[in-house]
Amino acid sequence: MNNRYGLIYEGKAKKVFSHNDVDKVIIEFKDDATAFNALKKAKFEGKGKLNCLISARIFEHLVKNNIPNHFIELKNENTMIAKKIKVIPLEIVLRNTAYGSLCKQTTIKPGTTLSKPLIDFYLKNDSLNDPLITKDRIELMNIISSKDLEIIVDLTLKINGILKSFFRNIQLQLVDFKLEFGYDLKNSILLGDEISPDNCRLWDLNQKDDTIVSLDKDRFRNDLGGLIDAYSEINQRINDFI
Ligand code: UDP
Numbered sequence: 001m002n003n004r005y006g007l008i009y010e011g012k013a014k015k016v017f018s019h020n021d022v023d024k025v026i027i028e029f030k031d032d033a034t035a036f037n038a039l040k041k042a043k044f045e046g047k048g049k050l051n052c053l054i055s056a057r058i059f060e061h062l063v064k065n066n067i068p069n070h071f072i073e074l075k076n077e078n079t080m081i082a083k084k085i086k087v088i089p090l091e092i093v094l095r096n097t098a099y100g101s102l103c104k105q106t107t108i109k110p111g112t113t114l115s116k117p118l119i120d121f122y123l124k125n126d127s128l129n130d131p132l133i134t135k136d137r138i139e140l141m142n143i144i145s146s147k148d149l150e151i152i153v154d155l156t157l158k159i160n161g162i163l164k165s166f167f168r169n170i171q172l173q174l175v176d177f178k179l180e181f182g183y184d185l186k187n188s189i190l191l192g193d194e195i196s197p198d199n200c201r202l203w204d205l206n207q208k209d210d211t212i213v214s215l216d217k218d219r220f221r222n223d224l225g226g227l228i229d230a231y232s233e234i235n236q237r238i239n240d241f242i
């Protein structure tokens with residue numbers, strides 16, 4: 001990365017640099033992978049590039065469907081230019097099918113189709129291990145107003161509809177995903193972060209039986225191997241479809 005740009009923030013999977021325009025940032029996608037609140041770590045060569053390219057295509061698709069988001073343009077294969085936002089410290093998880101932590105914390109069996117999408121809120125706070133929180137607790141902590149939380153929930157449901165059919169078109173089942181939102185300089189709410197197999201569960205629909213074939217970060221979480229092959233497959237299917 002060019003030294004002219006100052007590092008503003010380094011997260012587990014991305015670095016954020018300043019841009020000459022004050023209302024923009026440069027986001028570099030890293031090859032690092034973490035799971036279970038960073039208890040498990042690894043590096044996968046090429047993951048940053050694949051997540052950047054996949055996210056860029058998905059953000060473009062969301063813009064076409066009137067979902068405001070921070071993506072402006074690709075700078076190169078693992079770097080994008082985005083609108084600067086003040087990130088809201090919440091992770092919004094939407095689930096269509098039960099899997100992962102939902103099945104560890106409840107009696108719902110993995111793979112159960114949920115009768116309606118379930119939205120879970122998590123507090124973005126590493127020292128507290130990103131706990132599951134409630135609407136009332138969000139209000140209590142004054143993180144955002146209940147009106148803005150409603151806007152975020154509505155956007156998340158709309159994004160789910162758009163992404164479910166986007167992925168179905170490329171033979172993938174959207175099991176669940178995590179979103180992050182922020183405020184731009186005009187105080188409008190925008191979708192930020194990334195949309196990639198790092199934060200979406202995607203199951204291959206090209207299966208003859210009910211076997212679950214994960215083409216997402218579960219390949220790392222559950223030691224299944226073949227993470228780069230899975231992410232490349234998703235990138236390829238998106239490019240073939242667009
Ligand atoms: N997720 C994420 N970041 C997190 C936690 C979850 O992107 O810090 C995504 C994850 O990839 C999945 C969805 O949110 O698509 C639901 O994850 P879950 O709560 O099941 O968490 P797990 O314990 O399985 O990571």
